[in-house]
Amino acid sequence: MSIFARPVPSGTLLIGLTGPIGSGKSTVASVWARSGAGVVEGDGMGRQALLVDAELRRKLAERFGREILDGEGQVIRRKLAEAAFGSADGAADLTRLTFPVLNRLARQGFQKLSKTHSVIVYDAALIFEWGIDGDFDRIVVVTAPYEQLIGRTVKRLGISRRQAEGRLQGQIGIDEKVSRADIVIVNDGSIDELRLKAGEVWEELKMRIM
Numbered sequence: 001m002s003i004f005a006r007p008v009p010s011g012t013l014l015i016g017l018t019g020p021i022g023s024g025k026s027t028v029a030s031v032w033a034r035s036g037a038g039v040v041e042g043d044g045m046g047r048q049a050l051l052v053d054a055e056l057r058r059k060l061a062e063r064f065g066r067e068i069l070d071g072e073g074q075v076i077r078r079k080l081a082e083a084a085f086g087s088a089d090g091a092a093d094l095t096r097l098t099f100p101v102l103n104r105l106a107r108q109g110f111q112k113l114s115k116t117h118s119v120i121v122y123d124a125a126l127i128f129e130w131g132i133d134g135d136f137d138r139i140v141v142v143t144a145p146y147e148q149l150i151g152r153t154v155k156r157l158g159i160s161r162r163q164a165e166g167r168l169q170g171q172i173g174i175d176e177k178v179s180r181a182d183i184v185i186v187n188d189g190s191i192d193e194l195r196l197k198a199g200e201v202w203e204e205l206k207m208r209i210m
Helices: 025-034 042-052 054-064 077-084 088-113 146-157 161-169 174-179 191-209
Strands: 013-018 038-041 119-123 138-143 183-186
Touching: 013 025, 013 191, 025 038, 025 119, 025 138, 025 191, 038 042, 038 088, 042 054, 042 088, 054 077, 054 088, 077 088, 088 119, 088 161, 138 174, 138 191, 146 161, 183 191
Parallel strands: 013 119, 013 138, 038 119, 138 183
Antiparallel strands: none
């Protein structure tokens, strides 16, 4: 299933920005947004999907247990993550259940942004897992050495190393993502260095539409 049946003008550049958890891709997305890109943010789409789609919440509770819901029937994201990322099957089922809703919301986001932007970026961790990488004009993968990915994930999410490793194992391998990318950004230094690299890639991408 594709996010795009090309719902944007043919002159619009569609960029898939992806990478493993802890890679820093959202920092790259923020640099590009300040430079003029329209950005649809995958985590934001995920939060919205859980809020607006009661049927999705029902299916998730059926698969992962009623304990992932609070007293008002809303998903407790931390508990959903703990339940889903405990096994490869759980991660796969989470992807399968959430993708159709994310698909719809992403299409809406792209259509809206295409009215005002010539470059649109989808910042999403699971572009390869969803099988939609072929829908983009360029795929940019942000990555980092394994220990840095783990350390950043533990610090940002406040989870254990085992849980962070489970998150990574629930995604396609880093080497495969890198091999399938058009452009790779290696985030193995400071945040300022990452921003500099992001700016350089942005200039490269702009050449595509000149």
